Amino acid sequence: xxxxxxxxxxxxxxxxxxxxxxxxxxxxxxxxxxxxxxxxxxxxxxxxxxxxxxxxxxxxxxxxxxxxxxxxxxxxxxxxxxxxxxxxxxxxxxxxxxxxxxxxxxxxxxxxxxxxxxxxxxxxxxxxxxxxxxxxxxxxxxxxxxxxxxxxxxxxxxxxxxxxxxxxxxxxxxxxxxxxxxxxxxxxxxxxxxxxxxxxxxxxxxxxxxxxxxxxxxxxxxxxxxxxxxxxxxxxxxxxxxxxxxxxxxx
Amino acid sequence: xxxxxxxxxxxxxxxxxxxxxxxxxxxxxxxxxxxxxxxxxxxxxxxxxxxxxxxxxxxxxxxxxxxxxxxxxxxxxxxxxxxxxxxxxxxxxxxxxxxxxxxxxxxxxxxxxxxxxxxxxxxxxxxxxxxxxxxxxxxxxxxxxxxxxxxxxxxxxxxxxxxxxxxxxxxxxxxxxxxxxxxxxxxxxxxxxxxxxxxxxxxxxxxxxxxxxxxxxxxxxxxxxxxxxxxxxxxxxxxxxxxxxxxxxxxxxxxxxxxxxxxxxxxxxxxxxxxxxxxxxxxxxxxxxxxxxxxxxxxxxxxxxxxxxxxxxxxxxxxxxxxxxxx
Numbered sequence: 083x084x085x086x087x088x089x090x091x092x093x094x095x096x097x098x099x100x101x102x103x104x105x106x107x108x109x110x111x112x113x114x115x116x117x118x119x120x121x122x123x124x125x126x127x128x129x130x131x132x133x134x135x136x137x138x139x140x141x142x143x144x145x146x147x148x149x150x151x152x153x154x155x156x157x158x159x160x161x162x163x164x165x166x167x168x169x170x171x172x173x174x175x176x177x178x179x180x181x182x183x184x185x186x187x188x189x190x191x192x193x194x195x196x197x198x199x200x201x202x203x204x205x206x207x208x209x210x211x212x213x214x215x216x217x218x219x220x221x222x223x224x225x226x227x228x229x230x231x232x233x234x235x236x237x238x239x240x241x242x243x244x245x246x247x248x249x250x251x252x253x254x255x256x257x258x259x260x261x262x263x264x265x266x267x268x269x270x271x272x273x274x275x276x277x278x279x280x281x282x283x284x285x286x287x288x289x290x291x292x293x294x295x296x297x298x299x300x301x302x303x304x305x306x307x308x309x310x311x312x313x314x315x316x317x318x319x320x321x322x323x324x325x326x327x328x329x330x331x332x333x
Numbered sequence: 334x335x336x337x338x339x340x341x342x343x344x345x346x347x348x349x350x351x352x353x354x355x356x357x358x359x360x361x362x363x364x365x366x367x368x369x370x371x372x373x374x375x376x377x378x379x380x381x382x383x384x385x386x387x388x389x390x391x392x393x394x395x396x397x398x399x400x401x402x403x404x405x406x407x408x409x410x411x412x413x414x415x416x417x418x419x420x421x422x423x424x425x426x427x428x429x430x431x432x433x434x435x436x437x438x439x440x441x442x443x444x445x446x447x448x449x450x451x452x453x454x455x456x457x458x459x460x461x462x463x464x465x466x467x468x469x470x471x472x473x474x475x476x477x478x479x480x481x482x483x484x485x486x487x488x489x490x491x492x493x494x495x496x497x498x499x500x501x502x503x504x505x506x507x508x509x510x511x512x513x514x515x516x517x518x519x520x521x522x523x524x525x526x527x528x529x530x531x532x533x534x535x536x537x538x539x540x541x542x543x544x545x546x547x548x549x550x551x552x553x554x555x556x557x558x559x560x561x562x563x564x565x566x567x568x569x570x571x572x573x574x575x576x577x578x579x580x581x582x583x584x585x586x587x588x589x590x591x592x593x594x595x596x597x598x599x600x601x602x603x604x605x606x607x608x609x610x611x612x613x614x615x616x617x618x619x620x621x622x623x624x625x626x627x628x629x630x631x632x633x634x635x636x637x638x639x640x641x642x643x644x645x646x647x648x649x650x651x652x653x654x655x656x657x658x659x660x
Contacts, residue, residue: 157551159548164546165411173546
């Protein structure tokens, strides 16, 4: 089942063509890693897909009403903004906004989504703590939990593991993979090629104003494509836990 | 309703009763309250029904409006320094009223000043919405608000500068300090529809304000239409501030300080802060209005002076606390 269709999506920002004619489909069961160098347009592509930026071409999400879209896709932006010192439980509960009838209280069945998301991101001990009193990494996990609580078929996250410690990087990527294994789909932009290779079912390499490669990690993360897109040579080894990549030098 | 809101409501009610009992007439509080419902008290009944009751009602309603709009704007702009005057409506309402005072309209028609203030507020809000554009974000709204405030302030100064005589200038300056003295039930009837309509409009923004806690992108992807939210918020604020300024003049600090004080008590959630701040605003203005009648009853102390005198030290305390928290 297709959860997202892009057809010839192009975005121009301040006279600069960021990318042109991007088309792909994302279906249930996929955990898609969006990779590419800085400035390749990963954030721009995700925001245009969601209708947060003006674009040419088509995204199936922008044909939906605001409320339909909010029930179809959850979004975790790169900017980790939490304006007020609300408790983690209330922050995560904000994810239920698109599902609530008019009125403010969260019904019992919705509380179950909040509890599950808090549990998934290992935030139970911080439940009643003010978000402002958490570290940057803990706040990031709370924001991922908020997106999970939205309980949508598709979850998109912009660099969700940036700033997380190694254990939480792995467990968070596993959460995105588990969503796919449960029949949903996730799209995450990510710079750690090893984690992307180990947890994503598919990688989309964005560079040179378009898609340079799109397919299973083993087909996308070749030395040639990595050198062409990122301008680095990498040491690459297949371990029992999956492939490991270490950038060596700028080429 | 949560415990905080219950306590605040009880305090609003208690201060309403106290407010009814305070005045220059030398009668006991019990007699005053009895006279409100019992016409056998003669002139005292008239004092209670025509002078003290509208004053107490307006103190609670206008205070609530100022607190509500302050909390709404702070939530929308995600800035604890935002206050209702920021979108330029209070400045333009004040300019409308000053024009009426300048032109001597206050002498000819009792409601000349409030009606001109409402017209000023309407003009201000139209200009702010035109300047900010239909798709602009919070930043364009702030810039448009500052521009209109500056313009209204300059024109008010010009009117003051060109005032026909010292008495008119004096009247303008006193009006701008804000007061609830000498208001009647007709003033209540004039302000009430605007205050109520504004409160309803702002109530519809509660969920959007919660979502905005996580930024504009996150809010939009949670189904919030930001252009609509901003329009409702600006119109709601304009109705409340226009209605309040029309009858009571410019009263500062309530919308700025009250949400600040109450935010920690309601867990900082913007939607919950709206109603807590409305109650808190009513309390602050009722206290200030009781203070002006008790401290110097013979000198006609102005309400805006007292709210500033209460608000400024509270604000200094908040600055001190913020600096301490930042280490």
